[in-house]
Amino acid sequence: MIDKTVANCGEAVAQVFDGASIMFGGFGNPGVPANLIEAIRRQGTTNLVAIHNGAGIGDFALGGLFQDGRIRKLTASFPINPGSWAFRERYLKGDVELELVPQGTLVERIRAAGAGLGGFYTPTGPGTELAAGKEVRIFNGREYVLEMPLDADFALIKAYRGDRLGNLSYRKAMRNFNPIMATAAKVVIVEVEELVAVGSLSMEEIHTPGIFVDHIVQINRDPRLFDPQKERSAS
C-alpha cells in the first residue's frame, strides 16, 4: 500500500538539508505551510535558497526564517509587504540576496520546470530593468523575453484536504502557488488540515494528483496565521 503520510512536521522536513533550495507555497497567509516552515526553523536548517511570492510576514514561518538568518537568497515578486520587516532588515544588511521576478514570470518559470520545458518567451518585461541582460526576441512584431525554468530541491506546500496517496484539494484562495510548486521540486512535502480516506475526495475536486506529492502531514491551523484584527492594526 502506498502511504505518503508522516506522523508530524518534524519528521516531514527531516530530510531538508543545509543549502537546499525550497519553494514555499502561499500568498499572504492563505496556503502558507506555516507548520512545516516552523519545523524547519526548529531543526536549525540554514543557508537556504527560498522561492516564494513575498518574503514572509512577521516573526513567524518564513518571516521567522529571515529573522533567524537562515536564508541566503530569495527569489520573489513582492518582498515589500509592510509585514516583511525581517527580510527587509536582512536585505539592507546585505545578508540576503534578492532575485526579483514579475509575478507572472515567477509562476511560469516554476511551471516550465514542472512541465519539463527548457524555457519560454514572455511578453512581460522587455525594456524594463527586470529584463536587463536577458535575450529579447520578436515574434509577430512583439518583443518577448526568454525566461528559464525554476526548480528546487523541496517544495513545502499547504492544502485543505489530502489522502495517503497525496491527492490534494485546496479551499478557495489557498490554492495560489501551491499546485504548481508541487510539480517543480524534487521532493514535495504537504501539510493538510484534514487527512481523509482514499476515495472520499471528489474526483473533480482533486487539484493536485498524488503523483506530484512525496510526503503529507496533517496539522492544525496555526492561530498565528489568522488574526484579522491584529493584521488590520499592523497595516
Added chain:
Amino acid sequence: MIDKTVANCGEAVAQVFDGASIMFGGFGNPGVPANLIEAIRRQGTTNLVAIHNGAGIGDFALGGLFQDGRIRKLTASFPINPGSWAFRERYLKGDVELELVPQGTLVERIRAAGAGLGGFYTPTGPGTELAAGKEVRIFNGREYVLEMPLDADFALIKAYRGDRLGNLSYRKAMRNFNPIMATAAKVVIVEVEELVAVGSLSMEEIHTPGIFVDHIVQINRDPRLFDPQKERSAS
C-alpha cells in the same frame, strides 16, 4: 446581467464563418462538442481549419465535417484512429492538409497562445522528422525544439455543467483539451449537459472560469456519441 446562454446550437455557431480556424475539444468521444459541430455542418460552413487531437470518428460530428469536405487543414496528433476513415479518405485524395504535432506539443502550443507566451522550448522531438526544420537549442546539455503558440478564431468545447456566466465544470475524463482550448480562441462556444443557476457550482469544482467563455448552450447527450457495443464491434 451577464447572460452568455444562447437558445440552441444553431444560434451558438451562427457567427462561425467560412475559412475560420476552429479548435474542437474532446478526446475520443468524451468531451466532444458534437451538437455544436453538427450545427456547423447543418449551416454549411466550409473551408475550415481544424485543431483537434484526432480526426473525428465515423460519419458524425468532426468525422461528418471531413465526409462533407468542409475542412481544408487539420492540426492533430493522432488522426489514425480506425474510426477516422472520413479524414483518411480526404487526406489520401489530397483534399486535406495535415499538420502532425506530438500530443504534448499540441496542448502546450494551445496553452502558450492562451497564456500570451511567444513560444517555448520543448524537449520532445529533436532528431525526429517532426522537428525537421525547427530551431533546436541546447539548455543544460539537453536539446529542445522551439515551438510556437497555436490559436484559433473559435473554440468549440463541451462541459458537464455550466452557468450563465460561463463557469464550467467537467465530469471525469471529458475534461481533456476543453479547458485549455477555452483559453486560446477569440470566441469560445460551449455545449453543456446541464445549465445551472449561478452559485450552484462548487467553487472548487469550476475548472473553467467564465472569463474564458463567450457563449453557452444546453444540449442533450447525443446517443450517437455513446454506443460501446457498436464501437467494440467496429474496432
Added chain:
Amino acid sequence: MILTREGIAYRVAGDLPEGSYVNLGIGIPSMVPAYLSSDKEIFIHSENGILGVGPMAATGEEDPDVVDAAKGYVTLVPGASVFDHVTSFTIIRGGHLTHAIIGAIEVAANGDLANWRMPGQKVPGVGGAMDIAFNVKNLFVAMTHVSNKGEPKIVARCTSPLTAPHCVRRIFTDLAVIDVEREGLVLREVAPGVEPAAVQAQTGAPLRVAGDCREMDVPVEFNGVRLID
C-alpha cells in the same frame, strides 16, 4: 474644485461597462467597486486566483482562505471562481481581462508607465504590475494629478524605472481625464470648474484639448461620501 480620491474612483467606475473583467491595483483603484452601479455585473480579478472579488469582509466574518492581492480579507460574489496562480496569470498575460486600473508614480506622454519602484526605494517589489501593464488591453491609471510635492506625475518622459512602455490608455486624476493617443495626450474631461489651461499648468507634457472636452459627470457627494472638494 478638484475630485477627492473617492471622486476619482467614482469617475473610473463610470467607464466600466457591464461584463467587464477588471484587475484593480492598491490605493485609489481598490476604491472603484464601491461606485459600480449595482445593476452592472462586473467581475473583479485578483492575482492570487480569484475572479469575483466582493467587498471587504465584515469584522468577525473574515474567511482565513480569502484574501485579495493586497492581502486584505475580502468576500466573494455569487458566481465567483477560484484558481491557481498559473490560471490567474494566463488570464492576465493572455489578454483575457477587459480592464486593469492601477496607480502610477509617473505616466509619460507616450503611454510609458512607472509604478513599481519609487526613486530611492531601497527594497524593490514588482508583484503582478508588469504582467498587468504589458498585457491588459485597457490599462487605466487612477492617481492624483501631482505628487505630494506638487510635481506633475504626467510627464514628457518617465524618470523612475518603467513598469511597461506604451501601455497606458487613459488617465483619471483629481483634475482631468486624459487619453493617451498616438499623437500624444488628449484632454477629454476636466474637474468641475477647472479650466483646461489649469490642467495643462500642472501637467509635464503638452495636452491637446479635445474638441468635445467637457466637465466630468461626478456629483459633489455620493452615499454621504464627498467626491469633490
Added chain:
Amino acid sequence: MILTREGIAYRVAGDLPEGSYVNLGIGIPSMVPAYLSSDKEIFIHSENGILGVGPMAATGEEDPDVVDAAKGYVTLVPGASVFDHVTSFTIIRGGHLTHAIIGAIEVAANGDLANWRMPGQKVPGVGGAMDIAFNVKNLFVAMTHVSNKGEPKIVARCTSPLTAPHCVRRIFTDLAVIDVEREGLVLREVAPGVEPAAVQAQTGAPLRVAGDCREMDVPVEFNGVRLID
C-alpha cells in the same frame, strides 16, 4: 519455448515496484495490469487525463466520460484522479512518471526507438508517443522479438522514423529481457530453455551476455492463461 504475448506482459509486470506511476501503450503493454500483483499499489496513467486507470468496464457498465488513451471504456480505481491535458503532459514531459511501457517497430542497440510510423504508412499519427519516449525515465519496450516476417526488431540502427533517440532502457520480448547500456545491449534473461546464442541469432545487433544471465521467472500458465508456448 517462447513467451506468449500474455507471458511478455506477465514478465514486465514483475519489474514494476509498488508506488509506480506507469503509462501503457497499446498492444502488449495494455495487458500488463492483468498481471500486477494485487498487493502492489500501482497507478496507471492515461494521456487523456487519468491517473488510476482500472480494468476495462463490463458490458453495460461503461461510463460515457471514461475512456483511456486507446479510447476503450475503462474503470477508475479508488484514489484515481482526473485532470486536463495540460496537467497530463506536465506529468509526462516533466518526468513525473516512473515508467512507461510501449510497443516498438524497431529498437536500436543505442536505445533509439521507432514506434510511430510503419514503413509505407500513408497516414501518420504520433499521439503522445514522442512525449513519452523523450521524457519518461524508465522506458520499457514490450514486443515480439521478431516481426511478422521473422525479421529482427532489435537492430543496429533503426530504418523507420525515430520516435526518440537513446531512450529505451529495457526490452522485454518473447525470447529475452535485454538492457540498453552505454556500451550496447546486454542479455539479462532468456525464455525458459532458450540459449543466449538462439536469442543472438534473432537479434540484429550484438548482445553481451550478462554474467548472471538467467531464465525468466514466468510460469507456463497463470489464472488459466497460457504464458509460455
